[in-house]
Amino acid sequence: MNAAASATWHNGQRVDALPSLAVDNRGLAYGDGLFETMAVRDGRVLLRERHLARLATGLARFGIAAPPADALAATLGEAAAGNAAACLKLIVTRGAGSRGYTPATDAPTEWLLQRLPWSPPRQDRPPAALRTSSVRLALQPLLAGLKHLNRLEQVLARREFPAPAHDEVLQLDAEGRVACASAANVFCLRDGRLRTPRVDRCGVAGVLRAEVLALSASGVLPPATEADLVPDDVYGADEVFLTSSLRGAWPVAALDGRPLSQGGLASRIMALWWPTGEGGHGS
Amino acid sequence: MNAAASATWHNGQRVDALPSLAVDNRGLAYGDGLFETMAVRDGRVLLRERHLARLATGLARFGIAAPPADALAATLGEAAAGNAAACLKLIVTRGAGSRGYTPATDAPTEWLLQRLPWSPPRQDRPPAALRTSSVRLALQPLLAGLKHLNRLEQVLARREFPAPAHDEVLQLDAEGRVACASAANVFCLRDGRLRTPRVDRCGVAGVLRAEVLALSASGVLPPATEADLVPDDVYGADEVFLTSSLRGAWPVAALDGRPLSQGGLASRIMALWWPTGEGGHGS
Numbered sequence: 001m002n003a004a005a006s007a008t009w010h011n012g013q014r015v016d017a018l019p020s021l022a023v024d025n026r027g028l029a030y031g032d033g034l035f036e037t038m039a040v041r042d043g044r045v046l047l048r049e050r051h052l053a054r055l056a057t058g059l060a061r062f063g064i065a066a067p068p069a070d071a072l073a074a075t076l077g078e079a080a081a082g083n084a085a086a087c088l089k090l091i092v093t094r095g096a097g098s099r100g101y102t103p104a105t106d107a108p109t110e111w112l113l114q115r116l117p118w119s120p121p122r123q124d125r126p127p128a129a130l131r132t133s134s135v136r137l138a139l140q141p142l143l144a145g146l147k148h149l150n151r152l153e154q155v156l157a158r159r160e161f162p163a164p165a166h167d168e169v170l171q172l173d174a175e176g177r178v179a180c181a182s183a184a185n186v187f188c189l190r191d192g193r194l195r196t197p198r199v200d201r202c203g204v205a206g207v208l209r210a211e212v213l214a215l216s217a218s219g220v221l222p223p224a225t226e227a228d229l230v231p232d233d234v235y236g237a238d239e240v241f242l243t244s245s246l247r248g249a250w251p252v253a254a255l256d257g258r259p260l261s262q263g264g265l266a267s268r269i270m271a272l273w274w275p276t277g278e279g280g281h282g283s
Numbered sequence: 284m285n286a287a288a289s290a291t292w293h294n295g296q297r298v299d300a301l302p303s304l305a306v307d308n309r310g311l312a313y314g315d316g317l318f319e320t321m322a323v324r325d326g327r328v329l330l331r332e333r334h335l336a337r338l339a340t341g342l343a344r345f346g347i348a349a350p351p352a353d354a355l356a357a358t359l360g361e362a363a364a365g366n367a368a369a370c371l372k373l374i375v376t377r378g379a380g381s382r383g384y385t386p387a388t389d390a391p392t393e394w395l396l397q398r399l400p401w402s403p404p405r406q407d408r409p410p411a412a413l414r415t416s417s418v419r420l421a422l423q424p425l426l427a428g429l430k431h432l433n434r435l436e437q438v439l440a441r442r443e444f445p446a447p448a449h450d451e452v453l454q455l456d457a458e459g460r461v462a463c464a465s466a467a468n469v470f471c472l473r474d475g476r477l478r479t480p481r482v483d484r485c486g487v488a489g490v491l492r493a494e495v496l497a498l499s500a501s502g503v504l505p506p507a508t509e510a511d512l513v514p515d516d517v518y519g520a521d522e523v524f525l526t527s528s529l530r531g532a533w534p535v536a537a538l539d540g541r542p543l544s545q546g547g548l549a550s551r552i553m554a555l556w557w558p559t560g561e562g563g564h565g566s
Contacts, residue, residue: 008306020303021311023291023395028304028374030434031314062435063442091311099399101434101441101465112306116382138421139457142439150433151313151384152345152426158384159346174422182384 004040004086009079009113012071025110027093030101031149034058038076039245040086041120045076046273047245050207055092058146064094065109072111079115087118087246091149118246123270127253127262128167128242130181132231133157137173137180137202145205154182168242170234170255173202178229184242184250185209187224188233189265194224195233208243212269220272222265231255239263248273287323287369292362292396295354308393310376313384314432317341321359322528323369324403328359329556330528333490338375341429347377348392355394362398370401370529374432401529406553410536410545411450411525413464415514416440420456420463420485428488437465451525453517453538456485461512467525467533468492470507471516472548477507478516491526495552503555505548514538522546531556 008015026032036051045051052072059066066072079088092111098104135157143150157169168181178197180186185206187196194216199205216224234240238261240252249269252260291298309315319334328334335355342349349355362371375394381387418440426433440452451464461480463469468489470479477499482488499507517523521544523535532552535543 020306023303023374023397025311026438028308028311028376029318029432030438031432032435032438035312062439091306093311100446101437102446103438103442105445114306135425138423138426140421140436142418143421143435148435149312149314150435152315152431152433153423154384155309155313155315155386156345156425159386162385162388163383 004083004115004117006117007079007115009075011111012067012075014078021093021110021112022096024096025093026096026098026103026107027091027110027149031151032062032103033064033091033093033149034062035092035147035149036088036090037245038088038090039118039120040080040083040088043081043083045080045088047207047211048076050210051090051245054147054205054207055090058148059092061142061146062094062148063103064092065107067092067109067111075113079113083115085118085120087116089114089116093149121248121250121270125250127251129254130168130170130252130256131161131166132256133160133169133171133182135160135171136176137171139174139201141201144202145199147204157182170231172231176230178231178234179203180206181242181244184244184247186229186234187212187241187243188229188237189222189239189263190233190237192222194222194265195227195229196224197229198226206243207245208248208273211273212243212249215269215272221269235260237261239265241266241269243269287366287398287400289400290362290398292358294394295350295358297361304376304393304395305379307379308376309379309381309386309390310374310393310432314434315345315386316347316374316376316432317345318375318430318432319371319373320528321371321373322401322403323363323366323371326364326366328363328371330490330494331359333493334373334528337430337488337490338373341431342375344425344429345377345431346386347375348390350375350392350394358396362396366398368401368403370399372397372399376432404531404533408533410534412537413451413453413535413539414444414449415539416443416452416454416465418443418454419459420454422457422484424484427485428482430487440465453514455514459513461514461517462486463489464525464527467527467530469512469517470495470524470526471512471520472505472522472546473516473520475505477505477548478510478512479507480512481509489526490528491531491556494556495526495532498552498555504552518543520544522548524549524552526552
């Protein structure tokens with residue numbers, strides 16, 4: 001297999017020229033849409049069904065017509081095939097065709113898939129050092145959990161502590177609870193039990209987060225619960241790690257310069273999740 | 284002067300073909316940008332300086348480089364000239380050039396101006412009937428007041444009570460205070476004093492709202508204050524009206540089917556603000 005070449009599909013059609021959207025696309029005008037960022041390993045999309053399920057949840061909540069399932073599956077397959085490692089970014093918008101905030105009931109969904117080069121995380125990557133962002137996440141149950149296109153809170157947080165100088169930021173919610181990193185979920189292990197913040201008031205319901213919770217429920221990983229966590233729960237944990245589709249399970253070494261306890265669970269999740277020839281749960 | 288024809292400018296250049304943005308534009312990806320919707324009457328942009336000031340506030344808060352002032356002014360002038368009535372929609376995005384939430388420090392600002400046909404509100408239009416949306420606005424001081432591109436809360440509210448069947452929706456904030464309409468601010472008159480919700484926790488600092496507050500401060504209109512309002516303040520008001528750049532001051536006749544007291548202040552504001560040949564404050 002070859003290194004991934006960049007490519008783009010518009011409504012399922014490969015486009016050769018610089019791809020573009022109409023200027024009155026509602027994704028641009030209002031962030032009226034959703035996205036998924038997926039890892040491809042050895043020609044297949046990792047956690048594909050979980051990505052599609054989250055997307056379907058968001059489309060239903062917003063009342064956006066889903067892209068034709070056959071075309072979406074075919075396009076994902078075409079984009080993944082033959083690539084040892086790639087990132088696929090899918091953006092689904094309500095399209096154009098209406099003025100003002102009221103969505104047209106027959107708005108033509110417009111969707112884009114980008115394939116981008118991507119290097120999987122190396123086994124020997126250093127653990128992450130986090131900073132706590134001053135950008136707290138507003139509580140909005142109607143948007144919580146979804147990977148929608150309204151992401152200014154994450155942009156502002158990363159403007160405060162930009163990559164690559166800063167690995168990631170920890171974002172608290174408006175009431176001071178731990179919410180998530182800008183592009184990852186957070187897990188804390190303590191006394192053999194995993195806890196991760198709820199995502200029903202803010203934050204994104206990450207697909208690897210869901211996979212970890214499922215592996216926990218099936219007994220493969222320690223028991224896990226969704227919980228209200230505060231920063232002291234992070235400092236007091238036996239192990240802290242982030243989860244994301246592109247970075248896998250990433251151990252956290254420090255928060256705001258204060259060292260955190262290290263463990264081996266994140267590495268175990270990487271080995272379970274990440275197909276390396278020995279199988280895995282990445283279907 | 285003629286009726287406005289649709290036209291689009293991209294970074295200050297008139298574009299003839301279907302205008303478009305790059306697919307990796309951050310406005311589309313994250314709603315990383317701002318917009319202004321302006322009314323043109325008799326060849327000039329109403330409340331032009333207030334629109335540009337609000338835009339500048341937002342660009343500074345997000346760290347987005349402003350479009351070149353000369354080019355922006357020239358483009359607005361070109362778009363407005365010769366049009367008896369038109370709507371100008373300006374979208375300013377951080378452009379492309381970076382991956383992930385971290386903005387590139389040298390991101391090339393990309394801006395679009397659309398001119399669209401528009402019919403000014405008629406003097407005899409019926410007052411608005413409002414419904415209270417179940418979509419409450421999250422409290423996010425970092426975004427409050429700005430006309431940014433993260434507008435899913437407004438889209439969801441209008442999906443619940445769509446135009447044109449419903450004139451507008453009243454949106455409360457997460458704590459039950461009156462915030463604004465989906466695309467307008469709210470004023471309540473009682474005992475000769477005007478009150479309008481604060482916009483430092485959610486909502487947009489409307490330009491006509493600012494003009495009304497300024498006309499009040501200069502004694503042209505009754506004294507006005509920003510305040511915490513609850514729905515009972517709307518029901519108990521002597522007069523309620525909405526303000527927006529495109530709809531002017533719009534009296535409200537009813538909220539959720541319950542009639543509201545009517546007054547003449549909104550009409551007075553329309554006459555003051557709306558240039559009809561007798562002058563006005565719309566410069």
